Amino acid sequence: MQFSAVIGQDELKHHLLHEVQGGKISHAQLFLGKPGYGSLPLALAFVQYLFCENRSQMDSCGECAQCRKVSELQHPDLHFSFPTVLAIAKKADAFISDWRKQLKENPYFNLHDWTKRIDSSERKPIIGVDESLEIIKKLNLKSFEGGYKVMVIWMAEEMNADCANKLLKILEEPTPKTLFILLAEAQDKMLTTILSRTQIVRVTMLPTDTVQQALEQRGITKATAASIAGRSDGDFIEAQHLLGDTEESDYNRELFIQLMRVCFKKDVNGMLAWTDAIATQTREGQKLFLKYALHMVRQSILKNYTQEMLTKVSTEEAEFLKNFARFITNNNVMDFMQLFNDSHYHLERNAHAKLLFTQLCFQVMRFIHRA
Ligand SMILES: [Zn+2]
Numbered sequence: 001m002q003f004s005a006v007i008g009q010d011e012l013k014h015h016l017l018h019e020v021q022g023g024k025i026s027h028a029q030l031f032l033g034k035p036g037y038g039s040l041p042l043a044l045a046f047v048q049y050l051f052c053e054n055r056s057q058m059d060s061c062g063e064c065a066q067c068r069k070v071s072e073l074q075h076p077d078l079h080f081s082f083p084t085v086l087a088i089a090k091k092a093d094a095f096i097s098d099w100r101k102q103l104k105e106n107p108y109f110n111l112h113d114w115t116k117r118i119d120s121s122e123r124k125p126i127i128g129v130d131e132s133l134e135i136i137k138k139l140n141l142k143s144f145e146g147g148y149k150v151m152v153i154w155m156a157e158e159m160n161a162d163c164a165n166k167l168l169k170i171l172e173e174p175t176p177k178t179l180f181i182l183l184a185e186a187q188d189k190m191l192t193t194i195l196s197r198t199q200i201v202r203v204t205m206l207p208t209d210t211v212q213q214a215l216e217q218r219g220i221t222k223a224t225a226a227s228i229a230g231r232s233d234g235d236f237i238e239a240q241h242l243l244g245d246t247e248e249s250d251y252n253r254e255l256f257i258q259l260m261r262v263c264f265k266k267d268v269n270g271m272l273a274w275t276d277a278i279a280t281q282t283r284e285g286q287k288l289f290l291k292y293a294l295h296m297v298r299q300s301i302l303k304n305y306t307q308e309m310l311t312k313v314s315t316e317e318a319e320f321l322k323n324f325a326r327f328i329t330n331n332n333v334m335d336f337m338q339l340f341n342d343s344h345y346h347l348e349r350n351a352h353a354k355l356l357f358t359q360l361c362f363q364v365m366r367f368i369h370r371a
Contacts, residue, residue, distance in 0.1 A: 008210040028180040033203030036235030076144035083125035092131035112284035132166035155184040157189035203330035205234025252292035
């Protein structure tokens with residue numbers, strides 16, 4: 001992958017280009033930011049630039065043997081590590097063909113997309129201790145091509161403690177010409193011992209017009225691209241989901257409407273049925289719902305106070321918000337935001353879903369009557 005194929009992030013591209021040009025490459029780097037900001041594509045372009053035999057000031061050549069091996073994901077000195085569903089396989093290599101396929105189809109994907117790809121029952125993938133031994137083994141090999149050995153660890157926050165602890169020594173004292181690129185979304189989920197051994201490279205959200213441009217380049221009409229970019233939170237994966245996965249957002253919209261309806265009516269049986277329904281979803285699906293709920297609360301408040309929402313919701317949502325928005329006011333908006341944010345936070349930390357959503361229903365019932 002060349003830098004030119006990475007959406008936006010010009011400043012960061014320059015930083016990475018200079019790093020290679022100056023020959024001062026720090027051996028362990030942590031790219032920190034949501035996958036949808038482009039951390040993985042950036043890492044791939046960075047590695048290709050590092051390996052390229054014919055690089056220019058701005059990009060790798062894309063044509064030399066090294067570039068071709070990197071872009072085919074077949075470079076013998078480029079290794080990948082990523083979460084796997086342990087019940088299926090404990091090491092990333094077992095999924096390497098899925099990994100290559102995913103990256104070739106679309107390098108903008110998140111853990112939810114990855115989980116769906118590798119496991120039809122969508123169990124939570126992690127990076128376990130067997131994988132850490134594999135990483136160490138690979139990095140102890142001599143470099144095949146005589147240059148750098150690169151290990152890209154995607155979703156490094158999914159390393160369990162045993163795995164992370166095993167890697168501390170090699171992060172501290174790597175074999176010569178080793179480059180670690182760890183990619184993570186959330187700093188607070190990384191062990192401090194790992195954080196202190198890596199140089200942090202912050203990957204920031206994409207400006208709305210950059211997302212819009214990228215969508216237009218992919219053949220989306222200007223109006224749709226503008227609407228989706230406005231709702232994407234500078235996250236290209238979010239934009240793709242809004243665009244492609246209408247089924248999922250239809251489902252979340254229905255769930256949201258249902259939740260508000262039963263809570264408004266104080267219909268306890270309805271609330272329990274709603275909880276049962278959402279409890280059958282995967283954890284990632286539940287997290288997406290909470291993000292969707294936040295989106296709807298934000299748009300309601302915008303509708304009440306500005307006209308901005310008109311560009312940020314779909315036609316179906318606008319229809320629902322016509323009647324619903326008045327239930328979100330200054331008296332409850334902060335409570336709703338905090339409730340959905342906190343629930344998202346606790347779900348990520350493996351809270352019991354059914355209990356969490358039952359409590360959420362009762363909170364929603366209190367808040368909605370406070371409008
Ligand atoms: Zn090249």
